[in-house]
Amino acid sequence: MLADADLTVVNLETALTDRGTPAPKAFTFRTGPEALDVLRDAGVDAASIANNHGLDFGPDGVADALAASRSENFPVIGIGENEAQALRPFRATIRGHRVAVISATQVLDDALIPEWTATPDHPGLASAKRVDQLVAQVRSVRSTTDTLVVFLHWGVERETCPSQTQKELALALVGAGADVVVGGHAHRLQGAGRMGDAIVGYGLGNFAFYAGSPAAAATGVLQVEVGGREPAGYRWRPAAIDGNGSPIPLRGQAADDALAAWNDLRGCTGLPA
Numbered sequence: 001m002l003a004d005a006d007l008t009v010v011n012l013e014t015a016l017t018d019r020g021t022p023a024p025k026a027f028t029f030r031t032g033p034e035a036l037d038v039l040r041d042a043g044v045d046a047a048s049i050a051n052n053h054g055l056d057f058g059p060d061g062v063a064d065a066l067a068a069s070r071s072e073n074f075p076v077i078g079i080g081e082n083e084a085q086a087l088r089p090f091r092a093t094i095r096g097h098r099v100a101v102i103s104a105t106q107v108l109d110d111a112l113i114p115e116w117t118a119t120p121d122h123p124g125l126a127s128a129k130r131v132d133q134l135v136a137q138v139r140s141v142r143s144t145t146d147t148l149v150v151f152l153h154w155g156v157e158r159e160t161c162p163s164q165t166q167k168e169l170a171l172a173l174v175g176a177g178a179d180v181v182v183g184g185h186a187h188r189l190q191g192a193g194r195m196g197d198a199i200v201g202y203g204l205g206n207f208a209f210y211a212g213s214p215a216a217a218a219t220g221v222l223q224v225e226v227g228g229r230e231p232a233g234y235r236w237r238p239a240a241i242d243g244n245g246s247p248i249p250l251r252g253q254a255a256d257d258a259l260a261a262w263n264d265l266r267g268c269t270g271l272p273a
Helices: 034-041 060-072 110-116 131-142 164-176 252-268
Strands: 009-011 046-048 090-094 097-105 147-153 180-184 189-195 198-204 218-225 233-241 247-249
Touching: 009 147, 034 060, 097 131, 131 147, 131 164, 164 180, 164 189, 164 198, 180 189, 180 218, 189 218, 189 252, 198 218, 218 252, 233 252
Parallel strands: 009 046, 097 147, 147 180, 180 198
Antiparallel strands: 090 097, 189 198, 218 233, 233 247
């Protein structure tokens, strides 16, 4: 499913380093550069590291993630030696159509915000808490691409409805020129729909991850069709996470039921289909 798409982007929820010490938090994740080979083999074209685990093993994770990206020739976004690099979009041209993807996180542990946030003179992650800078980047990139995607880490854990903060940020980004705004963090699916001509998907849920309940196991792929400033349409392709943490596409009645449940989530987004 991922390989069949013209362009596939995922959230890589881990530090990409073999060095460092764990941050003072309940859960810390890390992996080596070989993870990028696995993603490429699965059909993924780029991965965002702008999330609340991207620097779980300290500031060396910035340099190591960028080095892994270069050595494995696999794009990572949302991380950089400074804010300009962290907000730099991933770009692809597909049959003459230009696509740009900007990534940022709205979720950071309060005590780690100064250390983890990329600024003009500090390495780190692209922060969606710095709304003015993110909106300015969207406006800047708008004129150099046909379809502009903003891929976010946002929301409240275990909530199936978007927060007011998510809604306000989505509105600001669409107003600045984003054609697709999508993301996750809540470990639950959240609804999607149209915001004007743009498509907003508030929560993709878990994917390749542990799932201890049916709600946490509900997953899928958001497939968006683009051809210009107005995305032509979108489709939810439902799946369920098995006992090994792997997403398995659903078929038949199970897929129909999962799709209906996903459509029901739109009710609290304020978005039309």
